[in-house]
Amino acid sequence: MGDQPASDQNRRHATIAIVGLPNAGKSTLLNALLGQKLAATSQIPQTTRTRVRGVVDRGDVQLAFLDTPGVHLPKHALNERMMAHVEQALEEADLLLWVVDADGHLGTGERALAKRLRRLERPVYLLLNKIDLLSKGRLLEKVALYKDLLPFQEIVPVGAKTGVNLDPLWALLERDAAQPGWPYGEEAFTDQTERSLAAEFIREKVLRKTREEVPHGVAVLIERWIETGQENFPEDLDSTGVFIAARILVDRDGHRKILLGSGGEMIKDIRQSAQRELKKVLDRPVRLELFVKVDEGWRDRPDRLDRLEL
Known part of the structure; x- marks a missing residue:
């Protein structure tokens, strides 16, 4: 000391x-x-x-x-x-x-x-x-x-x-x-990774846009995260940006239909809103793709919860 x-x-x-x-x-x-x-x-x-x-x-x-x-x-x-x-x-x-x-x-x-x-x-x-x-x-x-x-x-x-x-x-x-003392360095801010933050803010937009229609039976899995220089990075995306592909899991097919919306309007709205949010949170350009998958009973499956880091 x-x-x-x-x-x-x-x-x-x-x-x-x-x-x-x-x-x-x-x-x-x-x-x-x-x-x-x-x-x-x-x-x-x-x-x-x-x-x-x-x-x-x-x-x-x-x-x-x-x-x-x-x-x-x-x-x-x-x-x-x-x-x-x-x-x-x-x-x-x-x-x-x-x-x-x-x-x-x-x-x-x-x-x-x-x-x-x-x-x-x-x-x-x-x-x-x-x-x-x-x-x-x-x-x-x-x-x-x-x-x-x-x-x-x-x-x-x-x-x-x-x-x-x-x-x-x-x-x-x-x-x-x-x-x-201080257990964390002066630059420390959070224990959350960029991937976990992205998943949470995509899920937030789902909850905000659908309200009670799609309640707690929804989760978000980040499937691809591509930075500049990596394979399949979009040529027309700013080199400082990131490409994110995420899968939204729902409990039942009725929730999937609500998320997609008429003519795909709801999922388009969620994607655009989440993309704007992630651009602010990650402080760089973001291109986001979203997919919806029915995964019945995922909330009671330990393997699925482990993969979702829940």
């Missing part, structure tokens, strides 16, 4: 799990804290399926955020794996951000999660999200409703979508980050 530069001696870090029920705004919060889009978001519950790590350096403090799937009762092998990602994040984290939809209802799911978090004996910050939807009076009622569920480190009302009240949250996390 004595050989380290003075600035390194003051460095501290914390691993912070973002947990909550589906649709509380966890991924939106992660994106807001990171200052750029890393996690897929939609109005469909259970959009997040794996643990997503994002790292932020602020002065002498390094904070590693873990976005997690919404806590729910598993119905498929996929859901069981999703809940395993939540458990892993809870065990790994030094601090816990429990994100609650402040405009929602305090029900059995929230109470069960409160009991689970209490047993961990870690600092828990209650984030009452979506405060832009509430009056001040209703917000105070929500604080009173939740405050006795467990001994919270802090209760912070936030608006993740609009970035409201995030500065006080930053101050609290920087204050309470107590682990010595």
